[in-house]
Amino acid sequence: MINIILFGAPGAGKGTQANKLIEKYQLVHLSTGDLLRSEIAKKTDLGIAAKKVIDRGELVPDEVVIGMIDRKLEEHKNSNGFIFDGFPRTTPQAVALDRLLADRKKPILAMIALLVEEEELIKRLLNRGKDSGRTDDQELSIIENRIKVYTNETAPLAEYYTSKNKYVGIKGVGSIDDIFGRISDTIDKLK
Ligand code: AMP
Numbered sequence: 001m002i003n004i005i006l007f008g009a010p011g012a013g014k015g016t017q018a019n020k021l022i023e024k025y026q027l028v029h030l031s032t033g034d035l036l037r038s039e040i041a042k043k044t045d046l047g048i049a050a051k052k053v054i055d056r057g058e059l060v061p062d063e064v065v066i067g068m069i070d071r072k073l074e075e076h077k078n079s080n081g082f083i084f085d086g087f088p089r090t091t092p093q094a095v096a097l098d099r100l101l102a103d104r105k106k107p108i109l110a111m112i113a114l115l116v117e118e119e120e121l122i123k124r125l126l127n128r129g130k131d132s133g134r135t136d137d138q139e140l141s142i143i144e145n146r147i148k149v150y151t152n153e154t155a156p157l158a159e160y161y162t163s164k165n166k167y168v169g170i171k172g173v174g175s176i177d178d179i180f181g182r183i184s185d186t187i188d189k190l191k
Contacts, residue, residue, distance in 0.1 A: 114172030
């Protein structure tokens with residue numbers, strides 16, 4: 001069972017690396033951002049409410065994303081493991097994830113953090129905004145707010161997982177394959 005939290009600021013490359021990891025290790029990709037965007041595309045009540053928050057670069061309420069993760073863990077209960085991408089993002093989410101995984105006897109193997117400088121993050125996000133269709137990637141003020149929210153609310157989770165001896169920081173710049181190599185080496189040593 002391999003449960004990995006892929007951690008890092010917006011634009012750190014979590015989604016790109018998650019897609020490669022699920023293939024290599026046969027895992028299920030759980031991205032709360034993707035799940036929310038799918039609700040937006042379907043124009044559900046949840047999606048309509050979430051879009052307003054996402055387009056300000058703020059976080060949707062903890063209970064919304066925790067409920068989504070709970071349902072997905074149940075849906076894929078026989079999987080080899082999960083890559084958590086963009087979740088947890090707050091301390092209450094991390095505490096809830098611990099409980100959800102403890103109930104299922106499936107602990108976190110590691111939090112792998114992709115470390116990228118702010119200037120590079122902004123460059124990558126503005127670039128992605130040109131063709132991803134993501135409205136939250138198209139305006140500098142929204143991007144800056146997302147990075148601020150990350151620094152204030154999400155970055156402290158590195159300490160939470162360090163205190164549990166689960167945190168590994170990895171250089172998140174270089175080619176996609178080099179970064180993937182670093183992540184895979186880390187997982188292979190731990191599993
Ligand atoms: P992402 O695709 O991970 O960059 O997420 C895009 C946006 O969705 C974020 O800026 C938040 O508004 C929202 N979001 C995604 N995951 C979470 C989460 N775990 N908690 C709260 N909001 C989230």
